[in-house]
Amino acid sequence: MSEFVRIDGRRADELRPITMRIGVLDKADGSAYIEQGGTKILVAVYGPREVHPRHLGLPETAIVRCRYHMAPFSTRERKSPTPTRREVELSKVIKEALANAILLDLYPRTTIDIFVEVLQADGGTRCAGITAASLALADAGIPMVDLVAACAVGKWNGRIIIDLTGKEDEECEADMPVALMPNLERITLIQLNGRLTSDEFLEAFNLAVKACKRIGELQRAALKDYYEKIKEEVLYEQ
């Protein structure tokens, strides 16, 4: 395993550098920004708030809506800003990956709206989007049973690797985004695009679990950091 080196010099099971920032937007109820290698994503959460149109509201629970969107300048060639079928599907799976962690019953007849805006795409955008959105939900003070952490794994050049770059994603034989609630050990998203044997699948899934746990730790640290700073500011003002 030691001799195997990826395009960017990483080991098979090594994450790219990740930075997470919380509370980056003024008007949103919750927000977060993530950089994972070259991938840069901004997420805003609004809600729980009144549902428009009204008939979409549910009497016994909140609904979650999500828009995953790639900015026209986020890719090498300009991407048309109109949502593609890929974006429609990803919006749905991201919504489901996050909704499972939220205590929706507490807010009947309301909506929680999540906006995931990919500013620069370099692989793993749905996963980084989920990771950041979970932080934005926490920032909005929305009660959850656990954070949701996500990471893609894949098969590239016959090897199972984690956290694929855009180039690795283009060249890979398979890519598999996974999202977990790391403390509850529950899968909230798993997709496979490509072909794997059962053994490869298990190897990939185990690596994904490790990667998600690591990302979960980073999320926790980012939240702690953020609230420590707020505490300091409040104390200073007093």
Add this chain to the structure above:
Amino acid sequence: MSSRIIIPELTKKRVKELASQRRRIDKRGLTEFRPITIERGVIPQADGSALVHIGHTKAIAGVKIDLGQPYPDMPNAGVLAVNVELMPLASPTFEPGPPDERAVEVARIVDRTIREGKMIDLEELVVVSGREVYVIFIDTYLVDHDGNMIDACVLASVVALLDATMRKAIISEGRAKLIEEREPLPVRHYPLTATICKIGETLIVDPTLEEEETAEARITIGFDEEGRICMVQHSIGTLRYGELYQAINLSREATLRLREDLRKVFPDAS
């Protein structure tokens, strides 16, 4: 769009009770599909077509094949385009209009299963490199929805492709043209999917609508004929790790039996 199906709480309770005893409301085994019928060539106007029943769930797929331009980033591959429509005929919760997120998701699942299962050798579909390739349109209609629309749409699409023939291409005066003589598509693999639902602590294959509405989790897994996993889509709820492994085994088993049904119509689909 109203996407809610109302299933009586009593029925849900019954489904859950039975599941806890590892039984089902229609008396099926946990890994058993409902009765399946597969008809090919039901639409002679299409280049390939299929009508599939899984229990009361019905899907029709039609394949149309034409010449067109390749994608700029894949000049040496034919084009595959999958569209799925959840017809207003099929359910009181489906409304006319452009495909909603559910329809787009199913279409992309069908597309990934066929593409990543390497069912069609797309490189065989090039007539003039970078300029003229075969374009395969698969349009799949869900016409009656009684649960497990994903497996029904995948099966109908796969059967329609197996049924399809394409007109041969000749090049005259530097331009590609289709002649009347036909040949089969370059089929290489036979991917199929099986959908698993989790009800209580029990996993079941091929959920009916009542089971799907009761389920806490749903996952669809695709396999090729060699048992390799070629598609996974987890689309409702959460799963424990052990349940994922169990779902993989159950769906592999179920696709093996589905393959027997397919082989009755296409003996080659080993």
